[in-house]
Amino acid sequence: MARPTNRPSLRHHRAHHDVVRHSSRRVGGEFRAVAWLVRHPLFALIPAALIAAAVLIGALLTAIATGSLVLVVVIWCRLHPPSFDRWAAPALRAMWRRWTAYRGRRWSMLLADCGLAQTNHHTGHIDAPRVLRVRSATPSIDTLHVRLTRGQDLTLWTGRTEPLADALGAHRVAVARQRPGVLTVVVERDMPFRFAIPAPTIPASAESVDLTALPVGEDEYGHPFALGVPGRHVVVAGASGSGKGSLIWSPLRAMGPAIRDGLVRVHVIDLKGGAETRRGVPLFHRHATTAAQAIALLTDVRDEMKARQQHMADYGLRRLDVSTATPLDLVVIDEMAMLTAYGERNDVREALRLLAEILTQGRACLTSVMGYVQEPTKDVVDVRELFTTRICLGVTAASHVDMVLGDGARERGALADEIPGDEAHAGIGYVIDQRSRLPIRFRAALVTDDEIDELAARCAPPAPPELRAIDSKDAA
Secondary structure (H helix, E strand, C coil), X not given: CCCCCCCCCHHHHHHXXXXXXXXXXXXXXXXXXXXXXXXXXXXXXXXXXXXXXXXXXXXXHXXXXXXXXXXXXXXXXXXXXXXXXXXXXXXXXXXXXXXXXXXXXXXXXXXXXXXXXXECCCCCCEECCEEXXXXXXXXXXXXXXXXXXXXXXXXXXXXXXXXXXXXXXXCEEEEEEEECCEEXXXXXXXXXXXXCCECCCCCCCHHHCCCCCEEEEEECCCCEEEECCCCCCEEEECCCCCCCCHHHHHHHHHCHHHHHCCCEEEEEEECCCCCCCHHHHHHCCEEECCHHXXXXXXXXXXXXXXXXXXXXHHHCCCCCCCCCCCCEEEEEEECCHHHHCCCCHHHHHHHHHHHXXXXXXXXXXXXXXXXXXXXXXXXXXXXXXXXXXXXXECCCCHHHHHHHHCCCCCCCCCCHHHCCXXXXXXXXXXXXXXXCXXXXXXXXCEXXXXXXXXXXXXXXXXXXXXXXXXHHHHHC
16 A cells, blocks of 8 residues: 655646746846846936936036037037047947847847747747847948847857848848857948949058058958958959959059069969950069960969979978069969860869969968959869858859858858849958958959059069060060
8 A cells, every 4th residue: 555645746846836937927027127227237327427417516517518528429520520430439329229229129029020039928028039239330230249048049040131131121131159149140231332442552662562461442341351362362253243353453453562573473364365454464474365375374383382392391491481582473363264164174174283283282382373253163163162262242143152152151141142233333242251250241442444554554573684685686
């Protein structure tokens, strides 16, 4: 016979626990208010400071001081916009948008409508992710740090970025994981590039050239967008008319004096008959317009790279410094598909072999490649993965974005396939920020034909002695 017991049954305990857990009553409003004030101390401190000032110095003086402060801010905004936009505007804009767009019931309902929040059926309260921080570096970009609710993850948010952008009235929304339980959400409210970016100024001297950070445009935050060349290989993908020419000529203008002084040798392959690059021929160390010339050019660059490797081995060097004795060899390939896919089979095979050798071994030997392609598929650019810096301008297919920038780049906001193909949007593209892994949108500088001619006239290197001898015989 079972022994009688006065203890409540396990089923009774579970039922009692469920009743407590699913109580329809919320935490008292006074405690929720205190918790809210702890998270937003300025909301209480500012009114308290005004009341204290009114008691201590009088209401009139407090009103005058407050009005004077507002007047100073307005005058600062109108008198010196650059400093105001740098120091004051981001903080004021972030504060305003936090209170008007990213908090309270409006934010909770917006997330619920987008499938990113749930309604507690017992309390009627919406359990929504909370915004921890708002940054607004520019009028068009808000960066939010959002704490997830239990059960949510990054994939849920990346799958809801388009509905969230529509709900916020934004151009796009990008999402990345910042730390466990917290996401970085970038809200781009409108297109930041309304005007073309002027061409980079040609530096006054080679000493002014920084080959590790060549200014070639601006990013969406208004900061200079720079490309590093030594030790890196760059691939630029973009449909016809997307502005690839801007990323050919802008780096060359930014390094112009280094070309003139023999610190950089530019080797150009243009198998479209030289149409894009003909104006800059005086700048180039070599210029190939046929497949045979291109393979000969790559062979010479590869041989020079091998000679430098031997020199480094003989002297125990790990890397070389840019000098007139060991200049940076920059290989520029316009429309790589003509070299790597659409030519004769033997030429394509040899070109790919040489390119792979240069891309895998050229880093320490001051040998870099900049390639430009319309269709970045693997069968067109078989060596795509060997490029360390990848840039995606406007492309024609959504799949091209991930091919260039890496898996998931489009889901994180790199909407390069949605960039219009007209002149007003030429040069706009995306690159992955190496620290945050978020796509950064930029616009490359527009370089006109006259500015290319100016570059060729000012920065063409002197002809080698053997060419000068030939020219002298021709002149005679």
